[in-house]
Amino acid sequence: MPFSPHPDASGDSTPEVQATVPLLEPPGWAVAQRALFDLLDHAWRRFARDFTGPDGRLNYTRRLTTRDGVDDFYEVFFNWPQLYLLGGADDLLPASERHWEGVTRQLTELDMLRDEYERGYDWFHQGESLLLLYFLCMAAPDRWAERALRFAELYVDPAKGNYDPEHRIITRPHNGSDPERTGLFDGDVYPWLPKEAETYGYPLDWLPEAQDGPYPLSADPRLGDQMRDRMGVGDTALNLAAAGLVLNAWILTGEERYRDWIVEYVSAWRRRTEANGGLLPDNVGPDGVVGSLLEGRWYGGHYGWSWPHGWHSVGHAACVAALAAATVTGDDDHLSLVTSSLDALIDRGKVMPHSEADSSLPSKWAVELGPDRDTPTLHLPFRHNDSGWFDYNPATPPVPVALWHHTSSDADRARLERLREADGVDWRTVRPFRAKEESGHEKAWYAFLAGEDPGYPERILATAQAQIRHRLRRIDRYRDLDVPEADIHVWQQSNPVATEALVQLTWGGPQVLYNGGLQQARLRYHDADARRAGLPADVAALVTSIDPEATTVELVNLAPETDHTVIVQAGAFAEHTITGVRHTTCEDDGWIGDMYDYGHTEPVVSEAEVPYNGPYLTVRLPASTRIRLTLRLGLRTRRPSYRTPFDASNSRDTTGESA
DSSP states (O other): OOOOOOOGGGGGGGEEEEEEEOOOSSHHHHHHHHHHHHHHHHHHHHEEEHHHHHHHHBSEEEEEEEESSHHHHGGGGGTTHHHHHTOOOOHHHHHHHHHHHHHHHHHHTTTOOETEESSOOOOHHHHHHHHHHHHHHHHHHHHHHHHHHHHHHHHSSSOOOSTTTTTTTEEEESSSSSSOOOSSSSSSSSSHHHHHHHHHTTTTTTOOOGGGGGTTTTTTTGHHHHHHHHHSSSSEEEGGGGHHHHHHHHHHOOOHHHHHHOOOOOOHHHHHHHHTTTTOOOEEEEEOOOTTTTOSSSSOOOOSSSSTTTHHHHHHHHHHHHHHHHHHHSSSSGGGHHHHHHHHHTTOOOOOOOOSOOOSSSSHHHHHGGGGSOOOEEHHHHHHHTTTEEEEEEOOOOOHHHHHHOOOHHHHHHHHOOOOHHOOOOOTTTOOOOTTOOOOOHHHHHHHHHHHHTHHHEEEEEEEHHHHHHHHHHHHHTTTTOOOGGGGHHHHOOOOOOOOOHHHIIOOOOOOOOTTOOOOSSEEETTTTTEEESOOOOOEEEEEEEEETTTEEEEEOOOOOOEEEEEEEEESSSOOOEEEEEEEEOOGGGGOTTTTSOOOOOOOOOOEEEEEEEEEEEEOTTTTTEEEEEEEEEOOSSOOOOTTTTTTGGHHHHHSSOO
């Protein structure tokens, strides 16, 4: 349905609810959640002390000799402001800002940035770099808006050299702030390593002149002029992730020009997808024609279906763009950009043990599957070339879960159930790993939301603790390393901030799509007393249902003497409307008993309902109380915004008083 915003917040009804149910035996998940916050507070400080300098930069003294590297510096801190937004320490936000500033100076000195932005690289990596910026905008929009809008203009303004409005294409796979940084590499050949050739094969492997090899990598025609001329110009599906940068600008400003650019660009790719039978092509020549540089092939573009990662990169970029277009228009038909390709892959799936698959990502699955590597399960083809579909991998959940979370539709739930039914591995399984994307446990979270695994919260919180403690030991091992360029991933591998469990359990959302997505959440929280984002100290939250008709969250105040007030926000960006509130209540304190009673009776808990219409709900939590809220939500009924409930125009949403 078309986007139709609700009235301004000042016109909404704004009741408060107060927790009256006594907290007698704190639930294990609540104690474990607050313990995780405490451990995380120690962990980020330890990393900053041992791996960064006084101005926030990483301890790195060498040069960068290729175009790769910008992402590896920024993404180390990508979820630090996210942790602040969840309820991390007050000084975590200024620390995150200092690290962005320090890394930006460092990369400018290394000639990787111009005007604080990537000079020119692909969007698989740019999307990773920008997650830190997006969360900083979410946490402190006033301080970060200027940069965010300046960066978005690199794509929205054709004069910047990245966008061709006539053909509706981004003009080259490597793009950014330096229009003179053309092609895919500096020098004569792509900086390819023998291990990469062994793992991913070669781009342009169909070229006749490449069949006469073997060639040394420094002279292989597939990695030199042919690659530059055929893959280094024109648009690629990976550039769709740029829609996340422009969506961020739209959320900051509401300006129609940002919305219009997203719709124009995504719609052009939708038309190409429809013309290709529902499969998203991965390349468009400078003339606006799919395959014009690849002899008509819809596959074979840079970071496309053939090389190197296929769906792993194409699918995430398409999902970022489709969700952006659906968000700015309110029209979920835009999601067909990604769903038609996803469903085509599912239709081509095969059930097999992973140990028999031709996956190019064996290290990823070694930890995620563990002992189930030999269990027959559904594998989808991630890549396609002249020989057909290949590179079979287990069905990864981030994209289908992101779609379902956005729409809450029967069709998107049915897709997940289809994947689950074909999976040979029990979706309730929780493996002890922390992937680069800080995600991967969506299947078990989905089973929990389906009511099939009440023990999931404590298990995923314990898993998060284990990964943090593991990474703290890595810091011990590598803190004195003079990091060589080849090992700049050591910081990512040592980042001890783990937020996936908290995002799922407190916000009722999946971890952000790692290649440039913006956060999804059913709920967020603000500390009314501290006037900042996040859960207050001592308060734990558990979202047990994200059904729009019954989004259920339990709030627990573990403090024995301190009262807290929490403002519950509907959506990551206050884009949902709370249209009904039902909550637990305990009106009688008879459970305390008489003076000489040796124990207490069970409190009598009932439910009350209050009328409501607004994006924020104030919840009073006296010491040692708990409350379960069942909220009816109108999804995406408001224009997303980085405003907070403390803004003057929203004060009636939180206190019931006019500004």
